[in-house]
Amino acid sequence: MTAVVGFGSFMAIVFPSIADRRFWLLLPLLPLWAVVVAALAWQMLRWPPIAYRFTSYLVDDAGLEIARGVYWRTVTNIPKSRIQHTDVSQGPLERRHGLGTLVVYTAGTQHSQVKLPGLEFATAQRIRAHLLPRDQGDAV
Amino acid sequence: MPSEHRLHPTSILFALAGSSKALLLPAVLLLLTGRSSPDPDGWNPAGWVNRALPGDVAIANWQFWLLLFLIPVTVASLFKYFSFRLRYEGTELVIRSGVIFRNERHVPYARIQNLDAVRNLGHRLFGVAEVRVETGGGQTPEATISVLHETVFEEMRRRVFEGRGRAADGEPVAAPAAASLGVPEAESKTLLYLPVRELLLNGLLHNRGMVLVAAAASVVWEAGLFNAVSSRLAVGVFRPGLVRDTVRPLVAGDVLTFLLRVGVLFVGIMLILAFIRVLSMAWSVIRLHEFRLTRVGEDLRTEYGLLTRVTATIPLKRVQSLTVWETPLQRLVKRQAVRVETAGGPGTPQQGGAKQPREWLAPIIHRDAVPALVREILPGFELDGRDWQPLHPRAFRRAVKPMALLGIALPAPLLYWLGWAGLLIMPLTVGWLALVAWMHVRHTQWAADGDTLVLRSGWLWREVVVVPVAKIQVVGRVESPFDRRAAMGGVRVDTAGSASPAHRISIRYLARDVAAALHERLASQTAQTAFRW
Numbered sequence: 014m015t016a017v018v019g020f021g022s023f024m025a026i027v028f029p030s031i032a033d034r035r036f037w038l039l040l041p042l043l044p045l046w047a048v049v050v051a052a053l054a055w056q057m058l059r060w061p062p063i064a065y066r067f068t069s070y071l072v073d074d075a076g077l078e079i080a081r082g083v084y085w086r087t088v089t090n091i092p093k094s095r096i097q098h099t100d101v102s103q104g105p106l107e108r109r110h111g112l113g114t115l116v117v118y119t120a121g122t123q124h125s126q127v128k129l130p131g132l133e134f135a136t137a138q139r140i141r142a143h144l145l146p147r148d149q150g151d152a153v
Numbered sequence: 154m155p156s157e158h159r160l161h162p163t164s165i166l167f168a169l170a171g172s173s174k175a176l177l178l179p180a181v182l183l184l185l186t187g188r189s190s191p192d193p194d195g196w197n198p199a200g201w202v203n204r205a206l207p208g209d210v211a212i213a214n215w216q217f218w219l220l221l222f223l224i225p226v227t228v229a230s231l232f233k234y235f236s237f238r239l240r241y242e243g244t245e246l247v248i249r250s251g252v253i254f255r256n257e258r259h260v261p262y263a264r265i266q267n268l269d270a271v272r273n274l275g276h277r278l279f280g281v282a283e284v285r286v287e288t289g290g291g292q293t294p295e296a297t298i299s300v301l302h303e304t305v306f307e308e309m310r311r312r313v314f315e316g317r318g319r320a321a322d323g324e325p326v327a328a329p330a331a332a333s334l335g336v337p338e339a340e341s342k343t344l345l346y347l348p349v350r351e352l353l354l355n356g357l358l359h360n361r362g363m364v365l366v367a368a369a370a371s372v373v374w375e376a377g378l379f380n381a382v383s384s385r386l387a388v389g390v391f392r393p394g395l396v397r398d399t400v401r402p403l404v405a406g407d408v409l410t411f412l413l414r415v416g417v418l419f420v421g422i423m424l425i426l427a428f429i430r431v432l433s434m435a436w437s438v439i440r441l442h443e444f445r446l447t448r449v450g451e452d453l454r455t456e457y458g459l460l461t462r463v464t465a466t467i468p469l470k471r472v473q474s475l476t477v478w479e480t481p482l483q484r485l486v487k488r489q490a491v492r493v494e495t496a497g498g499p500g501t502p503q504q505g506g507a508k509q510p511r512e513w514l515a516p517i518i519h520r521d522a523v524p525a526l527v528r529e530i531l532p533g534f535e536l537d538g539r540d541w542q543p544l545h546p547r548a549f550r551r552a553v554k555p556m557a558l559l560g561i562a563l564p565a566p567l568l569y570w571l572g573w574a575g576l577l578i579m580p581l582t583v584g585w586l587a588l589v590a591w592m593h594v595r596h597t598q599w600a601a602d603g604d605t606l607v608l609r610s611g612w613l614w615r616e617v618v619v620v621p622v623a624k625i626q627v628v629g630r631v632e633s634p635f636d637r638r639a640a641m642g643g644v645r646v647d648t649a650g651s652a653s654p655a656h657r658i659s660i661r662y663l664a665r666d667v668a669a670a671l672h673e674r675l676a677s678q679t680a681q682t683a684f685r686w
Contacts (some may be wrong), residue, residue, distance in 0.1 A: 085634070123645075
């Protein structure tokens with residue numbers, strides 16, 4: 014990932030000056046490129062733990078509540094009676110680490126799909142079993 | 154024994170007409186620009202066919218292309234006509250069609266959101282209708298049946314909505330044919346009827362004429378006739394050099410002639426604008442002729458249209474949210490407009506003309522009649538006298554900042570043309586937008602008492618959005634970094650079918666604890682109510 018970002022930014026920032034044979038531009042641009050790559054790398058390494066700290070969920074009898082976001086913090090609340098169906102999916106990376114993603118489908122339009130990635134696979138299945146309606150006539 | 158219905162024979166005719174509508178413009182162009190006799194040297198498929206045909210028969214190029222398109226369409230519609238079968242089962246509608254690719258579609262009555270019939274002049278001539286069945290989700294109707302006889306549609310409507318009622322109760326359905334014939338039509342009550350005067354007023358207020366003019370101009374442009382038409386129109390007053398000729402007398406010192414010319418110009422422009430308004434009024438009358446909103450049992454039915462008659466059915470239980478809309482012009486004449494959203498609606502309001510007006514329960518209605526109408530749609534809900542809550546007291550300080558930035562950014566291109574004089578405009582735009590922000594914040598109020606969430610907003614263009622708690626799907630709370638700094642928050646509510654922004658409820662600039670409390674309250678209320686399609 015760092016290699017891709019590094020190469021891409023190199024092409025964007027430094028390469029035009031080389032292509033135009035204006036080598037004197039390299040003097041300020043190379044350090045600039047180094048700074049950009051360093052900042053991006055730092056961001057990529059430091060961001061996931063921060064985002065992880067700010068992501069949480071709560072499952073109870075009423076439904077599922079997901080709190081997410083570092084800068085733009087959102088709390089999304091899905092009542093159990095509004096869940097149409099659920100998915101537990103695993104990509105290849107997730108399978109290797111024993112993780113899964115819980116996807117909850119509702120009848121809404123903006124939140125027709127609510128995803129909760131990074132759950133342990135067994136936990137995701139347990140939550141799914143809890144959220145599915147067992148009795149057809151729920152409380153009014 | 155459920156009987157099977159088939160398509161009306163004229164469906165073939167309408168399929169041909171429908172496909173030729175797509176081919177009309179290219180065919181016209183071909184006719185106008187093509188040569189009437191086949192050119193033996195050029196690329197000439199008609200010539201090849203002519204060589205193959207025996208005798209003296211010779212077809213022109215355009216005839217060849219026409220046949221090439223018409224024959225497959227005719228064959229396809231013949232297949233569809235012969236293979237289509239419609240059946241009413243106990244809890245669902247079964248539609249079978251197709252010869253090569255056979256398809257059997259089951260649509261449960263309980264899932265049908267809307268049942269519409271569209272009849273243009275051709276349909277009315279033959280006494281048929283194009284029926285559209287919509288279920289929740291998806292942007293297109295689940296079944297567009299073209300065409301069924303009118304009586305078949307009436308029976309379908311009756312059976313579907315009775316079957317829905319019976320399916321919801323869970324009773325076993327025995328002998329549906331006999332029972333549905335015996336049940337009388339539920340009592341109907343006219344909620345709104347728009348006479349021609351109201352329709353004219355509607356056209357005057359909405360100025361659809363500009364849209365018509367723009368559409369006509371684009372058609373003329375596409376046909377390549379724009380230059381011809383514009384040179385024909387630019388006679389008399391509106392000719393090139395108009396401004397120069399108008400200003401010349403002023404420069405020469407002849408003020409009277411200048412004023413006269415300006416006067417003539419002014420009158421000319423006014424006449425054109427008036428003509429566009431008249432177009433808009435005529436359009437409104439034609440589009441919404443004999444607009445009638447009735448309540449039949451548990452459904453709302455709207456019927457309108459002079460040339461194309463549309464009959465739309467909206468079950469009351471399917472109403473997800475209700476919007477009352479008021480433009481400044483409407484406010485002048487004490488009118489408002491009421492719209493509802495169902496889950497089976499189109500994706501965006503701009504898609505197709507026939508779909509958009511269906512959601513307008515009342516395109517124009519007197520302000521005093523609105524509470525009664527709303528009470529019919531949402532029983533027990535009073536539009537007035539709610540416990541209105543304002544926004545955060547410092548909401549204006551937050552709201553004015555993006556508006557001020559916009560006020561500075563918008564006239565920025567003018568600086569390029571006017572130079573430093575453009576800077577004079579900025580205080581005006583910033584001041585105006587700040588005023589808009591102030592009035593907007595002052596006019597935004599919400600109420601979450603009882604079992605609905607209501608948001609009232611807007612200064613010039615006002616709207617009131619009502620969402621029953623039973624129809625809320627997901628409740629969300631949002632805090633941007635600016636919100637956190639000002640200790641504010643926002644609450645967002647998602648409903649089914651709220652693709653158009655007018656029907657979403659998003660309350661920003663609330664105090665943080667108020668937002669949290671509202672979020673909790675809505676979440677627990679929603680969890681306790683069941684959601685029924």
